[in-house]
Amino acid sequence: MDHVTGLRCRECGRQFPAEALHVCDYCFGPLEVDYDYRGIAAVVSRGRIAEGPRSIWRYRDLLPVDDDAPVDLGAGFTPLVRADRLAAELGLGELWIKDDTANPTGSFKDRVVSVALTKARQLGFKVAACASTGNLANSVAAHAARAGMTSVVLIPHDLETAKVTMTAVYGGTVVSVEGTYDDVNRLCAELTSERPTWAFVNVNIRTYYAEGSKTLAFEVAEQLGWEAPDHVVVPIASGSQLTKVAKGFAELGEVGLLDRRPSVRISGAQAAGCSPVATAFAEGADAIRPVKPSTIAKSLAIGNPADGWYALSAIRDSGGGCAAVTDDEIRAGIRLLARTEGIFAETAGGVTIATLAKLAASGVVRRDERVVALVTGHGLKTVEALSPGTGPTVTIAPTLSAFDEAVTVVDDLGGSEDRGATPPPA
Ligand SMILES: *Cc1c(COP(=O)(O)O)cnc(C)c1O
């Protein structure tokens, strides 16, 4: 643990020991993990990382917990897919999709939870708890089961069926709360003072939890052959992921894994039904105004984002943009990604792709940039967002004539008259 020097207040800079602390006693600012970057630079190398596991734990030198046996289901090291067909549709040049649908419980949350529960266990906690918009609940319940810890997760009552099932199956306690995520989160903050022996991953362990998101930046750089992209598009719920992606790229420069300090533009993506950060960006505002969410992108439906201000600052500092998209645009984004690249994303992924399309159309994301879009959750989690409206093309009787009558498929050969003369592919 000597690569972590302690915790530091993001606002007043006061230092604290690396314990289960999340706010500054003096100014109530959020705490941030501080590292000994010179010490890390002396040991870390591309080679050492390449020899590590194919998971987030290959970057353990830059994570806030050192454990030979982390709480691990294999989160991270997900595919980075070159997306030429999607790029062509959006008028972009070099576009990549970071496919975090491939994580163990189907979302990027496995990155943060693996880090959080490893740290929680090390600090002696036996109960893992959280407030969740769905994906965090899935991941906490699964990782707690893996670690032999007890889990208690609190969710808003109106979550997608799959997200509830994918949480309950692991055998923990699932508390459905009649309220919004922001109500659930407030309740969790109150519970944290009542239950000091529980690790609330996004409250008293949040400082550590949030660090897991840096691995997205680390992986993107490594998978691009240790080069930084020019522009990354990141969905925003609490704003933590976006803030930490920026920190991750900066750290790679700091410890010499990238040749120079990279300058990566970071753009934020939100749903119009819950867009406090995009609204503040559009208005040039100095504060985030909380909203009451109403969107199919439930995993991003945080009306009062804890790291919203820091995300906004990271976007502005990097020269990126921020935009919001409607529910119809989200559905179209899901379909577009699936149709062009064969990746089925949940509504948050639809938000990212639709926002990317919008930013590309307005020239914020440019054709001459190497662009990465973060697709953070699997489509099976939110199938109801597409149904009805996504189903069989036709329904027919089981006969050849019914098929011939109902089905016309134009194939890649252009449907020309002499198609019958073309031999089928070997
Ligand atoms: C939680 C979540 C995010 C982003 O969360 P932040 O709170 O902004 O870190 C993005 N996508 C999905 C699918 C999520 O579940």
Ligand SMILES: [Zn+2]
């Ligand atoms: Zn402070």
